Amino acid sequence: MTRPETSSSDRQASVVDLDARALMDSLEDAVFIHDFQGRMFDINQAACTRLGYTREELLKQGLQAIDSPEFANQVPDRMAALRKTGKGLFESVHLCKNGKGIPVEVNARLIEFNGTTLVIGVSRDITERKLAEQEKTRIQSQLLHSSKLASIGTLAAGVAHEINNPLTIIRGQNEFIRESLILNEADPKMIQTLDKQEQAIGRIAGIVNSLRLYARNDNSTSEEVNIHQIIQETLSLVANIYKRAQIQIETQLRSINPTTAGNIGQMQQVILNLIVNAKDALEGRKSGGLIRLETEDVGTTAIVLRLSDNGCGMHPNQLQQIFNAFYTTKPPGKGTGLGLPISHSIITSMKGTIDVASEPGVGTVFTLTLPKLR
Ligand SMILES: Nc1ncnc2c1ncn2[C@@H]1O[C@H](COP(=O)(O)OP(=O)(O)OP(=O)(O)O)[C@@H](O)[C@H]1O
Ligand SMILES: [Mg+2]
Missing domain, CATH: 3.30.565.10 (Histidine kinase-like ATPase, C-terminal domain)
Known part of the structure; x- marks a missing residue:
């Protein structure tokens, strides 16, 4: 049997008419067709599979039930913008039947259907992109943290160096005072006081040493x-x-x-x-x-x-x-x-x-x- 001859424009029209649903269902992106009130008119297979609803269940859900609460209140503004410009591109989180949220990017356009203006939204799962963005932010903040530590290290090394010199002088002079006190048989309380002072200086020296180590200045x-x-x-x-x-x-x-x-x-x-x-x-x-x-x-x-x-x-x-x-x-x-x-x-x-x-x-x-x- 030979097929009847058709013109090129006839052929295009018939493909769209017969296979529009098959085409829509073959898409990896989820497609939602709804009105400005958020009432669903049509959806594709990917929308059902991704969100875990049957076709009948999903058609009954309003758009507001699909957008997670923190995005649902943006719906009126999005609709207003769509009416004005005829198109829109935005991010949202769509809720699955089991409550899981899926980050999505929605590309929306207006279409005419039986004299009514509807919205067709093509929603792409951007979970991987979001994870990559999070990882990038994490690495950036880690880098920031490392550079902060490095600059504190440089400062610490400088401070440690400055404190070390007068500390050595104080220690030497304390030793001199101690010897004089012993030689002059001074009140033992004076020597005890000096010992306490020496302990405190020892603690400062310990901190200064730690600072030097922190700055990794010890070669x-x-x-x-x-x-x-x-x-x-x-x-x-x-x-x-x-x-x-x-x-x-x-x-x-x-x-x-x-x-x-x-x-x-x-x-x-x-x-x-x-x-x-x-x-x-x-x-x-x-x-x-x-x-x-x-x-x-x-x-x-x-x-x-x-x-x-x-x-x-x-x-x-x-x-x-x-x-x-x-x-x-x-x-x-x-x-x-x-x-x-x-x-x-x-x-x-x-x-x-x-x-x-x-x-x-x-x-x-x-x-x-x-x-x-x-
Ligand atoms: N194993 C741990 N469990 C609970 N908190 C901890 C633990 N390790 C560290 N911390 C917290 O981190 C802080 C910083 O620890 P870090 O070792 O830098 O300083 P420190 O122990 O307070 O003083 P230093 O080590 O200089 O004597 C501690 O004061 C404590 O609050
Ligand atoms: Mg510690």
């Missing part, structure tokens, strides 16, 4: 650092103190080859900082205090050290600040707020990362990821 050499060895040495240093405080320390050292490049002294400092923080977080807890140190290999290139405690934990707004220099929640004399910024600075210099997760009343986990030496 330390890079050597092979065995993480397991450092953990064990550091734990043996503090074992008795933790036992007295009734804190249990558990280790699960699973890395096969726990070596990285860095400075042993600095790595000791990082681990000590973290376990001292964990101990402080357990203060006030009568029993069941637990600090766990775990290591494991990530493929052949990295080693992960996780240090967790079941202490007081931290609120999100506190978490945001813990790597800021001088941020502390501890009483004066107990915390300087330099432990974590210094640890961050040391781990970054080893080309590693330090992450933290915490929940108030549950505990905290610090995760260090370091590149393997070989």
